[in-house]
Amino acid sequence: MTAFPPRIGARGHARAAAAILATLLAAAFALATGAAARSTSGQAPRRSAVLFIGDGMGPAYVTATRLARGGSAGRLHLDDLPYTALVRTYAADGPVTDSAAAATAMACGAKTVNGVLGQDRTAVYRTKDGAKLETIATWAARRGMRVGVVTTARVTHATPAAFYASDNDRDHERAIARAAIGSPLDLLLGGGREFFLPGPRVEDDGGWAASDAEDLRSAARGRGWTVAESAADLRAVVSLRGKKVLGLFADSHLPFEAETRAAQGGAPAAQGKTVPTIVEMTRWAVGVLKAGGRPFFLMVEGGRIDHAGHSNWARTLVDETAAFDGAVGAAISVLDPKTTLVLVTADHETGGLAINGYPEEKDGIWSTVRPQEGGKPYPVLSFMSGPGTHQVAPGPLGDDDARPSGIALTDAAHTGVDVALYGWGVGAEQVRGTLDNTAIYGILRATLEGRTADRKSLLGAPR
Numbered sequence: 171m172t173a174f175p176p177r178i179g180a181r182g183h184a185r186a187a188a189a190i191l192a193t194l195l196a197a198a199f200a201l202a203t204g205a206a207a208r209s210t211s212g213q214a215p216r217r218s219a220v221l222f223i224g225d226g227m228g229p230a231y232v233t234a235t236r237l238a239r240g241g242s243a244g245r246l247h248l249d250d251l252p253y254t255a256l257v258r259t260y261a262a263d264g265p266v267t268d269s270a271a272a273a274t275a276m277a278c279g280a281k282t283v284n285g286v287l288g289q290d291r292t293a294v295y296r297t298k299d300g301a302k303l304e305t306i307a308t309w310a311a312r313r314g315m316r317v318g319v320v321t322t323a324r325v326t327h328a329t330p331a332a333f334y335a336s337d338n339d340r341d342h343e344r345a346i347a348r349a350a351i352g353s354p355l356d357l358l359l360g361g362g363r364e365f366f367l368p369g370p371r372v373e374d375d376g377g378w379a380a381s382d383a384e385d386l387r388s389a390a391r392g393r394g395w396t397v398a399e400s401a402a403d404l405r406a407v408v409s410l411r412g413k414k415v416l417g418l419f420a421d422s423h424l425p426f427e428a429e430t431r432a433a434q435g436g437a438p439a440a441q442g443k444t445v446p447t448i449v450e451m452t453r454w455a456v457g458v459l460k461a462g463g464r465p466f467f468l469m470v471e472g473g474r475i476d477h478a479g480h481s482n483w484a485r486t487l488v489d490e491t492a493a494f495d496g497a498v499g500a501a502i503s504v505l506d507p508k509t510t511l512v513l514v515t516a517d518h519e520t521g522g523l524a525i526n527g528y529p530e531e532k533d534g535i536w537s538t539v540r541p542q543e544g545g546k547p548y549p550v551l552s553f554m555s556g557p558g559t560h561q562v563a564p565g566p567l568g569d570d571d572a573r574p575s576g577i578a579l580t581d582a583a584h585t586g587v588d589v590a591l592y593g594w595g596v597g598a599e600q601v602r603g604t605l606d607n608t609a610i611y612g613i614l615r616a617t618l619e620g621r622t623a624d625r626k627s628l629l630g631a632p633r
Contacts, residue, residue: 215509215620216464216465216509217465217509217510217511217596217597217618217620218459218460218465218466218467218505218509218510218618219466219467219511219512219513219614219618220467220469220470220501220505220510221276221468221470221512221513221514221515221614222469222470222471222472222497222498222501223273223276223329223469223471223472223515223516223517224471224472224491224494224514224515224516225269225323225471225472225473225474225476225516225517226475226476226479226480226487226516226518226520226521226584227472227491227516227519227589228516228518228520228523228585228587228589229519229589229590230519230524231475231479231488231516231519231523232491234487234488234491234523234525234535234551235488235491235492235495236249237525237534238488238492238534238535239492241531241534242531246492246495247495247496247498247499247502248495248498248514248592251498251592251594251598252593252594252598253594253598253599253600253601253602254590254591254592254593254601254602255590255591255593255601255602255603255604255605256588256590256591256603256604256605257515257516257588257589257590257591257604257605257606257607257609257610258588258604258605258606258630259272259517259518259519259586259589259607260586261275261281261283261284262281262291263283263291265586266518266583266584266586267284267517267518267584267586267607268284268285268340268518268584269327269328269329269332269340269476269517269518270282270284270287270328270332270340271285271286272518272607273287273329273331273332273333273517274286274287274289274303275606275607275608275611276332276515276608276610276611277305277306277307277332277333277469277611278303278304278306278611279303279615280608281608282303283295285340286300286337286338286340287328287331287332287336287337287338287346288302288305288331288332288335288336288337289301289303289337289338293338294338295338295339296338296339297338298338299336300338302336303336305332305334306333306467306611306614306615307319307333307353307355307469308334308353308354310466310467310618312354313618315464315465315466315467315618316356316410316459316464316465316466316467317354317355317356317466317467317468318355318356318357318358318359318455318459318467318469319333319334319355319358319360319468319469320357320360320448320451320452320455320468320471321359321360321361321470321471321473322360322361322423322448322471322472322473322490323361323362323423323424323471323473323474323477324343324360324361324365324422325347325350325358325360325361325416325417325418326343326344326346326347326350326362327343327360327362327423327473328340329471329473329517330358330469330473331343331346331349331350333469334349334350334353334354334358335349335350335353336349337349343362343365344365344369344382346365347362347365348386351389351390351393351395352393355414356410356414357414357416357417357455357458358415358416358417359398359416359417359419359446359451359454360417360418360419360473361418361419361420361422361424362418362420362421362422362423363399363418363419363420363421364421366385366386366387366390367385367386368382368383368385369383387416387418393414394413394414395413395414395415395416396415396416398415398416398417398418398419399417399418399419400445401419401444401445401450402444403417404417404446404450404451404454408458409458409461410458410462411462415458417446419444419445419446420445423477424445424474425445426478426489426490426566427447427448427474427489427490427492427493428485428486428489428567429566430445432566447493448470448472448493448494448496448497449493449496449497449500451470451497452470452500453500453501453504455468455470456468456500456501456505457504460504460505465509465618467614467618470497470501472490472491474490475487475490475491475520476520478490478565479519479520479523479553479556479582480581480582481556481557481572481581481582482553482556482557482558482559482572482573482574482575482582483565483566483571483572484523484553484572485536485567485568485571486565486566486567486571487523489566489567498512506595507594507595507596507598509595509596510595511593511594511595511596511597511598511613511614511618512593512594512595513591513592513593513598513601513610513613513614514590514593515590515610516589516590517607518584518585518586518589519584519585519587520582520583520584521556521575521582521583521585522553522554522555522576522582522583522585523551523552524551524552524553524554525550525551526539526548526549526550527539527541527548527550529550533550534550535551536550536551537549537550549573549574552573552575552576553573553574553576553582554575554576554577554582554585555575555577555582556575556577556579556582556583557572557579557580557581557582558572558573558575558578559572559573588604591605591610593613597613597616600613600616600622600623600628601613603629604629605628606628606629609623609629612624612627612628613628
């Protein structure tokens, strides 16, 4: 005889249903409160971000690099990033920004005046401090994230300094060096050794006190920093466990890529040289930050793009932009787009680079164009301002490096044109339209917090 389960009855069904409902509600509550707790504690989501800044890298710089390296149909790593926007770059005190004000906007989410680092618009350049602003790097460190800054310029230069320092004068590089070794950064790589050596320097104030004879490298070691002064030193550090890394690979800025290649007789960049390239520094930084198992924030600056632009060295700026693009490619090749946001932008444009005329594809951008109606040939590439072809000395890539300028200046001026912003990975869908440069901070912070930034806040900042 087949045995059947005993009948439960109406009251039993009600009790069973109530028990099931209570169990489901308890499970849902546990999931919701657990997620909320993880979010408010900063433990989840575990997201990371890398911000690349091509100093001075206006849209024409990117186009010229693409044309030089692959022709009209060529592609850069930047071209493969799925989201793009335009970024307005003005400073609090005018339509054309310097690197200090622009980097402060990106690092702190607030406009400031030209020449000022990490302070709000109430600062007066070289005269009065404004209110101190918290940087995205400091904020990330407070949340338990690893943080790092990489540059091909001096580590005390305006763009990298804006991510860890506060000063009403960007030229106070000795004071900025002191701020660096007291900062929450886990790694800081670039040039600028001269500002960490015993001083003071005679030729430049730089924020030195007359009695300042301290070797800040020794002071850094006393604060837990490992000081690397060559590519070999850097490669010897395989983990950040229990240490911070200060890389000082040149007295001033790092050499241009062309100079590094020349010093090695054209050998591949990673073979036994003293100075690491931007690609090598980026690979190392991303590698050690990922290996730590904690979310991280990293800023990488192609600082010498701007320096080439100021000198109207077109071949060199293309070379530097290509190296910067290579660093972007190196990073995204090993990062997970589900957990990491990559943003790529410029702080401003330098020199007003133009791509002129109607050159034939076979001639390329280093050629000249002869007008059909007659007249003098003119170069495909030229600048709006700067020393142009009236150079005191040839550029790193020789006599053919410089291109002419319309306004004769000893040093090309910045321009106020919008620059590009590229996005890849988690949160990158926020990169669209025309944004303010302060929006970069907003997108970074919102993404690292596991949310989407308020759209209205990204569109503009009050003057």
